Amino acid sequence: MTQYLEAKRGNITPEMQTVAEAEFLEPEFIRREIAAGRLVIPANKNHLNSRKPDGGGLKPCGIGSALRTKINANLGNSGVASNADDEVDKVQYAVKYGADTVMDLSTGSEIDILRRNIIGSVSVPVGTVPLYQVCEELDDIVDMKPQDFLDAVAHQAEQGVDYMTIHAGLLQEHIPLTDSRLAGIVSRGGSLTAKWMVAHKQENPFYSHFDELCEIMREYDVTWSIGDGLRPGCLHDASDAAQFGELSVMGQLAKRAWEFGCQVMIEGPGHVPLDQIEMNMKRQQTECFGAPFYVLGPVVCDIAPGYDHITSAIGATLAAYYGAAMLCYVTPKEHLGLPDREDVRNGVIAYKIAAHAADVALKRPHCRERDDELSRARFAFDWEKQFALSLDPERAREYYNRSRLTACGETSPPAAHCDRYCSKCGPQYCALTTTQELQELRRQ
Amino acid sequence: MTQYLEAKRGNITPEMQTVAEAEFLEPEFIRREIAAGRLVIPANKNHLNSRKPDGGGLKPCGIGSALRTKINANLGNSGVASNADDEVDKVQYAVKYGADTVMDLSTGSEIDILRRNIIGSVSVPVGTVPLYQVCEELDDIVDMKPQDFLDAVAHQAEQGVDYMTIHAGLLQEHIPLTDSRLAGIVSRGGSLTAKWMVAHKQENPFYSHFDELCEIMREYDVTWSIGDGLRPGCLHDASDAAQFGELSVMGQLAKRAWEFGCQVMIEGPGHVPLDQIEMNMKRQQTECFGAPFYVLGPVVCDIAPGYDHITSAIGATLAAYYGAAMLCYVTPKEHLGLPDREDVRNGVIAYKIAAHAADVALKRPHCRERDDELSRARFAFDWEKQFALSLDPERAREYYNRSRLTACGETSPPAAHCDRYCSKCGPQYCALTTTQELQELRRQ
Numbered sequence: 112m113t114q115y116l117e118a119k120r121g122n123i124t125p126e127m128q129t130v131a132e133a134e135f136l137e138p139e140f141i142r143r144e145i146a147a148g149r150l151v152i153p154a155n156k157n158h159l160n161s162r163k164p165d166g167g168g169l170k171p172c173g174i175g176s177a178l179r180t181k182i183n184a185n186l187g188n189s190g191v192a193s194n195a196d197d198e199v200d201k202v203q204y205a206v207k208y209g210a211d212t213v214m215d216l217s218t219g220s221e222i223d224i225l226r227r228n229i230i231g232s233v234s235v236p237v238g239t240v241p242l243y244q245v246c247e248e249l250d251d252i253v254d255m256k257p258q259d260f261l262d263a264v265a266h267q268a269e270q271g272v273d274y275m276t277i278h279a280g281l282l283q284e285h286i287p288l289t290d291s292r293l294a295g296i297v298s299r300g301g302s303l304t305a306k307w308m309v310a311h312k313q314e315n316p317f318y319s320h321f322d323e324l325c326e327i328m329r330e331y332d333v334t335w336s337i338g339d340g341l342r343p344g345c346l347h348d349a350s351d352a353a354q355f356g357e358l359s360v361m362g363q364l365a366k367r368a369w370e371f372g373c374q375v376m377i378e379g380p381g382h383v384p385l386d387q388i389e390m391n392m393k394r395q396q397t398e399c400f401g402a403p404f405y406v407l408g409p410v411v412c413d414i415a416p417g418y419d420h421i422t423s424a425i426g427a428t429l430a431a432y433y434g435a436a437m438l439c440y441v442t443p444k445e446h447l448g449l450p451d452r453e454d455v456r457n458g459v460i461a462y463k464i465a466a467h468a469a470d471v472a473l474k475r476p477h478c479r480e481r482d483d484e485l486s487r488a489r490f491a492f493d494w495e496k497q498f499a500l501s502l503d504p505e506r507a508r509e510y511y512n513r514s515r516l517t518a519c520g521e522t523s524p525p526a527a528h529c530d531r532y533c534s535k536c537g538p539q540y541c542a543l544t545t546t547q548e549l550q551e552l553r554r555q
Numbered sequence: 556m557t558q559y560l561e562a563k564r565g566n567i568t569p570e571m572q573t574v575a576e577a578e579f580l581e582p583e584f585i586r587r588e589i590a591a592g593r594l595v596i597p598a599n600k601n602h603l604n605s606r607k608p609d610g611g612g613l614k615p616c617g618i619g620s621a622l623r624t625k626i627n628a629n630l631g632n633s634g635v636a637s638n639a640d641d642e643v644d645k646v647q648y649a650v651k652y653g654a655d656t657v658m659d660l661s662t663g664s665e666i667d668i669l670r671r672n673i674i675g676s677v678s679v680p681v682g683t684v685p686l687y688q689v690c691e692e693l694d695d696i697v698d699m700k701p702q703d704f705l706d707a708v709a710h711q712a713e714q715g716v717d718y719m720t721i722h723a724g725l726l727q728e729h730i731p732l733t734d735s736r737l738a739g740i741v742s743r744g745g746s747l748t749a750k751w752m753v754a755h756k757q758e759n760p761f762y763s764h765f766d767e768l769c770e771i772m773r774e775y776d777v778t779w780s781i782g783d784g785l786r787p788g789c790l791h792d793a794s795d796a797a798q799f800g801e802l803s804v805m806g807q808l809a810k811r812a813w814e815f816g817c818q819v820m821i822e823g824p825g826h827v828p829l830d831q832i833e834m835n836m837k838r839q840q841t842e843c844f845g846a847p848f849y850v851l852g853p854v855v856c857d858i859a860p861g862y863d864h865i866t867s868a869i870g871a872t873l874a875a876y877y878g879a880a881m882l883c884y885v886t887p888k889e890h891l892g893l894p895d896r897e898d899v900r901n902g903v904i905a906y907k908i909a910a911h912a913a914d915v916a917l918k919r920p921h922c923r924e925r926d927d928e929l930s931r932a933r934f935a936f937d938w939e940k941q942f943a944l945s946l947d948p949e950r951a952r953e954y955y956n957r958s959r960l961t962a963c964g965e966t967s968p969p970a971a972h973c974d975r976y977c978s979k980c981g982p983q984y985c986a987l988t989t990t991q992e993l994q995e996l997r998r999q
Contacts, residue, residue: 297987298986306996412912415946425909448954448978468855483791489738490738511891514888535633535894542741546740546741552750
């Protein structure tokens, strides 16, 4: 049984119950959304069963356009950088700052052990791209046999992976459509899949073996994340025939996966100019029958390497506002190198901002209360409460402490009047203080 | 004569010519937009006249919704932090990274000398809030005589300030409308003005003396920036009766300033939820007869102190897309302290991204060419060209060099093959390389 099949049969599972509580929604509503294919709870049975008596282990999380916007953090080593320990550390850092799911995209050494350690150490759903493990075991992707891939999927499913990205929608007919692109195929999995197809002059093996894959996914209730192998890699390539040709196939595959009783998400772009984001989100919802859209950014300008957590958070906010269910973060190192711990932190916070800004705008239950509480604390100069309500309390405190030291010097005990301003305006120009003074004058 | 009066009389000034060339537009179009009040060229005659034979000095810059989106950087010391030298240094840093205008908002010591040094050292228009100088010369704003303020405006106009923010639209009737707010009056100038009004039980002196102010502004062609003293300081307070009451008066004042022959911009919020940004931009355009809208952010969520360059760049992108002409940057230190050099850099780049993303989406002439060129360089692994086309070449290079060192080690001469990947994917998983390999296979 899967969450989808349970929902179809009218059953509310404990996981649906948990999601309903977290989202301030009715369990029956959650069930209906899952049955309609509009909501997934990525929770591999083996990951769920590994839950510990102390409450450790997977906490089910719902992903769907009717819920709070979720964010994913991509992690994992490469063949030339980082190691297993550092990546587990980064995963925990990502979760600490609010990642709702993590993907282990390791392509370096010891990826099997690393994956097991990540699954064992976090409470959020874990996703993978199983093709990478196959590649690690071969000299060239061209040597892959389809059975190698099915075995890798079964192995990772057994390990407890909650969702898997498989680039099954990219067909032979789409490849020539990328000829007019500036950036070709920028999806790692997509480019490897296309290379195999071109070398063998055969159809996409994940498309050809889709039914067998569905059977494995159903057995463990691994959620499909149908990968967008042809996502645009620059503004120029956005919304082209290759991207939308693949999207249409992804929609058909979503339907097929539902017939097998699987849960399904659809992956999305990438790089998209601001004025095309709404159209992209609506088109996905139509072509993929409402399956949750899991987008990477999108980046809205190509000229800011070193700041792509910002270029993409702008696009991600709009994507979520127009219906994306989950936002895959982008770090400042995107296009330049593997992110370190601090990049992970900056990427996660930028995406918590994007998700929250969209949720506030969509008036999701109880979302703006935290903003209002923080604003009240700000007006009351209650710094500790401001920090506690912040997305990154350590950073807010660090900046304020530095400011306070400049503004007031180091006195022991700290001068209480210093709590009433910061170094930006000083005591004479704080608008909040002036407002409070004029309110007092009005009462006299 | 002012740019506005020249335009009204059908004359194309050298400044209009310069703006037309920079924007790839016809000089006659620029003239028409200025005459319609939809475009300003903040260029104080004394600042223009200080131009040097080597080409140094003010370079005229157009601000209007038909032009590329401009960004402003706020700088200046406070009574408790920074000094004149550091602030001049930050101003130059802001301009280096792309600020189109700067505002000197100093409230600390030696602000007269600091202002003169800033005007003398940069090629971009300089704005101020003249009220701060008046405050510096008094113990309490309540002691201000209207003539003190007129004198300060005349003095700064004579110094060459190109545009001035004066909070003339905030009326007595608006003050009680702020009672239901969480954050009161968060504009420094607005709160000081309101305090004076409450203490004296008199109407806003800048409103009462608006005509005299216009005469000074016209004499030097100082552009009005009618300050939004009642801008919302948190999501809760956005789009309330106080904000829109003031906005309506600002529109009337814009008309009055045009009657005097002055150029006019209107300042805007602040903190606005994502779903209210379009409405806010459209409402300003209607209420203020198309006068250029100069917005501060807006911040789209209140829970991320330490990251408000991001929360606000999201709002700023949408604001520009829906018609704002200039975006005032926000730094990571907003709400916490005075920005340092690095904060200025981060704020400026976040806003260059916002402005550019909007300009690309609005299909402004030649804007996307730089993105496409960078994407071509990326696909060709031409790192030097990528850096050169980046908004922050130093940072992109720094991140890439670190990545390359990890990926390839330090060899001398550097191994050429290392140019073909970064530490994120390594040589085996670079999608660009894989695309090039499969393109080669297809040609065979």
